[in-house]
Amino acid sequence: MPEELHQRGMMLIISGPSGCGKDTVADMLGEDEPFIERTITTTSRSIRTGEIDGTDYNFINREEFETKISEGYFLEYNEFVGNYYGIPRGPVEEKLSKGRDVIFVIDWNGARKLSSAMPEDVVGVFLLPPSLEDLKERLVKRGLDNADAIENRFKQGKIDITHYDEYDYVVVNDDLESVMRRFKRILRAERLKRYRQPWLKGFVQELLAGEKPSLSKLNELR
Numbered sequence: 001m002p003e004e005l006h007q008r009g010m011m012l013i014i015s016g017p018s019g020c021g022k023d024t025v026a027d028m029l030g031e032d033e034p035f036i037e038r039t040i041t042t043t044s045r046s047i048r049t050g051e052i053d054g055t056d057y058n059f060i061n062r063e064e065f066e067t068k069i070s071e072g073y074f075l076e077y078n079e080f081v082g083n084y085y086g087i088p089r090g091p092v093e094e095k096l097s098k099g100r101d102v103i104f105v106i107d108w109n110g111a112r113k114l115s116s117a118m119p120e121d122v123v124g125v126f127l128l129p130p131s132l133e134d135l136k137e138r139l140v141k142r143g144l145d146n147a148d149a150i151e152n153r154f155k156q157g158k159i160d161i162t163h164y165d166e167y168d169y170v171v172v173n174d175d176l177e178s179v180m181r182r183f184k185r186i187l188r189a190e191r192l193k194r195y196r197q198p199w200l201k202g203f204v205q206e207l208l209a210g211e212k213p214s215l216s217k218l219n220e221l222r
Contacts, residue, residue: 007196009096011118012036012187013104013111013167016127017157019139021173022105025127028180029103033187036101039092042068045083048144076106076113081152085110096121101187108163123190124167125183130174132158 012029014022030038042058044065053059060068065084069077077086087104095102104114108126115122129135135157139150164170171182194200206213 007099007191008121008198009035009098009100009102010123010190010196011092011096011102011104011114011121013106013114013122013124014127015106015108015111015124015160015163015167016173017129017135017160018153019135019142019157020127020129021138021176021179022127024176025173025179025183026103026105028176029183029187032180033101033184035099036103036187037095038103038105039087039095041085041087041105042074043083043085045085075117076110078107078109078113080107081149081156087114108160108166111166120195123169123186125169125171125186126164126167127179128161128164128170128172130172 014026016022026038029036040054040056040058042060042065044060044062045057047053047057047059051057062084065077065086068074068086073088074086075089075092077084079085085106087106087110092102104110106114111122111124115124129138136150136154139145139153139157145153169186171179173179190196203213
């Protein structure tokens, strides 16, 4: 029986229209789940009031971003409303190998790229608003954009919603407490998948050899 019984981590993608609560859900999962970490996205957009470089995003200029693209630095990247957003490859691969789950708050285009690059590691969840009226109200209440930007995000959001059927799971954000319960059920089910438990092969080999595999560390599994 191997000394380390850790599971391979998963890449939990949360997508949905702008303003539907993706970041709130991701932040709460990060606080409640000890094995989950958020990846820090790199962006070429300007920093907003209250944001912290290196915590909310890694902020670089457009020229620097394009240089990193040419160097193969990003696991995936895309351009949204005139700005680049990208996920560095190295930190993600390291966390997965150590059994850490990594949350990605990205759009459907980015989700496609990640699913293509690392299909067995990706679990996709699409977050829907309870209504378009609710979505528009949330965009306004955030107070982050002017009227034109809000309208552009709303229009893009309706396009984003049409891609809901590309995801493993779909959750309607009608009540935050209920949403968190659903996400935790998804995590529990996905963590039990055979290929996320690399220790099983050694366990079964010892079992079939007539040995009594150690069960002392099984309670450490998530």
